[in-house]
Amino acid sequence: MIYKPKFEHRSQFIELRGLAYHVREWGARDAPPLLMLHGWMDVGASFQFVADHLADRFRVIAPDWRGYGLTETPGTDTYWFPDYLADLDFLMDALVGDQAVPILGHSMGGNVVMLYGGARPERCSHIINLEGFGLSKTDPARAPARMAKWLDELHTDVDMRPYASQSEVAARLMKNNPRLSADRAEFLAGHWAWEAEPGKWLIRGDAAHKRTNPYLYRLDEVMAAWRAIAAPVLFVEGKQTDARQFLGGLPDFEDRLTHIAHLTYRTIDQAGHMLHHDQPEQLAALIAEFLQ
Numbered sequence: 001m002i003y004k005p006k007f008e009h010r011s012q013f014i015e016l017r018g019l020a021y022h023v024r025e026w027g028a029r030d031a032p033p034l035l036m037l038h039g040w041m042d043v044g045a046s047f048q049f050v051a052d053h054l055a056d057r058f059r060v061i062a063p064d065w066r067g068y069g070l071t072e073t074p075g076t077d078t079y080w081f082p083d084y085l086a087d088l089d090f091l092m093d094a095l096v097g098d099q100a101v102p103i104l105g106h107s108m109g110g111n112v113v114m115l116y117g118g119a120r121p122e123r124c125s126h127i128i129n130l131e132g133f134g135l136s137k138t139d140p141a142r143a144p145a146r147m148a149k150w151l152d153e154l155h156t157d158v159d160m161r162p163y164a165s166q167s168e169v170a171a172r173l174m175k176n177n178p179r180l181s182a183d184r185a186e187f188l189a190g191h192w193a194w195e196a197e198p199g200k201w202l203i204r205g206d207a208a209h210k211r212t213n214p215y216l217y218r219l220d221e222v223m224a225a226w227r228a229i230a231a232p233v234l235f236v237e238g239k240q241t242d243a244r245q246f247l248g249g250l251p252d253f254e255d256r257l258t259h260i261a262h263l264t265y266r267t268i269d270q271a272g273h274m275l276h277h278d279q280p281e282q283l284a285a286l287i288a289e290f291l292q
Contacts, residue, residue: 003187006052009045011070016090017083022070023063023095027055033096034058034291037088039107041205043069045191046106049184050276053284063091065109067206069191077154077208084112085119092123100231102126102291106276107243111222117233118225126291127233130283131241131273134256136248138216150214158210163201169193179240179270179278188277223259232262234290238271238278264290 007026014021024044034054036047044062051060064071066087067079092101102125105113110132117124163169169189174180180188193201235257244250257263266286271278 001183001186002190003049003181003183005048005187007055009048009051013070014091014094016094017087019066019072019074021063021066021072021087021091023061023091025062026051026060027058029059031057031059033099033101034060034287035092035095035101035103036060036062037103037105037109037113038062038065038068039105039109041068041203041209042106043191043204045069046188046274047276048187049280050284050287053281054287057288061095063087064204067209069204073206078150078211078214079206079209081112081213084108085116088112088116089120089123092120098123100125102128104128104130104287105132106130107132107273114229114233115222115225117231118228121228121230124229124231127229127231128287128290129233129235130275131237131243133244133247133250133253134219134222135217136250137219137252140216143216146212146216147214150212153211158207160203160205160207162196163193164199166190166193166195166201169201169203177272177274177277179272180274184277223256226256226259227261229260229262232264232290233260234264234266234286235260236275236283236286237265237267238273238275239267239269240271241273241275243273 009024009026012023038044038046044064047062054060067073100123103113110129111134113127114129117127166189170185173185173188193203196202268275268279268282276283
């Protein structure tokens, strides 16, 4: 059994910064826009379940980041975080013009939108951050070792594990997220991976994403961007998430939230890191209430 969407998506490709960028949309073309940005090793189709509860009121727009989904891979050996900000800026130009619109980001996408909200405050009417916590504060003394690790990794090929079938991909998704139902997992598997040849399914994500970033996380700069955000921010966390623990616990997380001038913080029960899969109806209700 495969999940049947309440709202079917439309697809288009936009030539953007030298790449054919894939963009998925749900809802009426003349409805108020709501941009959704996926996380690391994910795709825009990941928002299908929450779009099913919002596309009656919004034009939900979800691009695949560079090197993910159906968007072109730039052919690089390293992905640079500022490229996501630039891609978003050009996507905004192409999709919504110069109007200020609400932007939602999950995980890595949440981190992107918070930085973008500080750099381009006039372009964000609202920001919705789903578990985009940031990373642990780093010690500058670790920089040489981090750069050396990156250099070493460049000398080694990196690839993605193949899967024998779409069902095997779905099983992997359910292993990663035990709250994901079988029908939703099977639906996502058909977008998250593709059959490169009979009996060989590959993730729609460039393996180069797995390489170490040579630059340390600069928390002070990130917090400066958070303080520059003018839009109201809705920060949503799953009550059963393990993301903060995975990131080292982030003991300074509550302090980070104080840098957001107009903050609404909410949690969703029976939801982990992939809260838009676990409780899409509850999440959609929070989003709709916030945007009112």
